[in-house]
Amino acid sequence: MRTALRPIVAACVAATALAGGAHAAEAATKIPTGFLTYENASARSAVEFGETRWKVSDARTAQLLVNPCGARKTADAGRVAARTVTSSGDNDAGNDEQLVLYRSEALARQAMKGIRDALATCKGASDAARTVRRGQAASIGDEALRVIVQSTLAEGPGGGERSVVARRGSALIIYRVHTTYDPAKTGFRRADFKRQEKDAKALAGKVCGLPGVC
Structure with missing residues (x-):
């Protein structure tokens, strides 16, 4: 027995x-508390647009901040942790931040590929707001993109986003500014991405301190 x-x-x-x-x-x-840049009051004060409201969420199912096709459901897989910091202020302007950790580097690469594929699929301006969506390679972490999502309505300045998404190991990092932009200026002006690139580089340097990311 x-x-x-x-x-x-x-x-x-x-x-x-x-x-x-x-x-x-x-x-x-x-993800440790206070790990993201805009969890901290000193960083927030530098980017606030008038009266600003902030929200921090650890929902693993949160949609990626860079979502060119406006999908309702997340297309990536294998998330083990996520944190999203969003803000809204005067004229609906805001500064957002997101960190997503995946089970493997391969899954994080797949998430980046999904963003590139979405940009290719929805790059035209076929919706009512005549929205254009463009991506451009950037030198941050292991791979990165600058992303424009911009209304090109001719009546005047339209809502738009200027984002930087970067991958470092099994982590995906996104910084996004959403505000009004001149509809005639939808090119990749470096000034529109300066802060996002700086923040993405800083966080890309920190994430390797998390176990298993790099």
């Missing part, structure tokens, strides 16, 4: 070890 029980006991021990390993892995990928 004792011999017959050995395989069962061994299986139980193995299952317990696997469960413990899974919990340990999940704990290891938790």
Whole structure:
């Protein structure tokens, strides 16, 4: 009887070890409080547009801030942690930040590919606001993009976004500014991306301090 029980006991021990390993892995990928730039009041004060409201969310299912086609559901897979900081202020202007951690570098690369594919699919200006969507390679982390999503209505300045999305290891980093832009100026002006690039480079340097990211 004792011999017959050995395989069962061994299986139980193995299952317990696997469960413990899974919990340990999940704990290891938790994003520390205050890790993102705009969780901190001093950084917020430098970018606030008048009266500004901030929100911090750890929802792993949050849509990526760079969402060229306006998809309702996330298309990426394998997230283990996420944090999104969003703001809204006067004239609906705001400065947003997002960090998403994936189970592997391959899954993070796939998420970047999904953004590129969406830009290619929805690059035209076929909607009512005549929105253009453009991407341009940037030198941040392992791979990065500058992204424009911009209304080109001729009546006057329209709502738009200037974002930088970067991958470092198994982490995806996004910084986005949304405000009004001249509809005639939808090119990649460096001044429109200066802050986002600076912030993305800083966070790309920090994420390798998180277990398993790099």
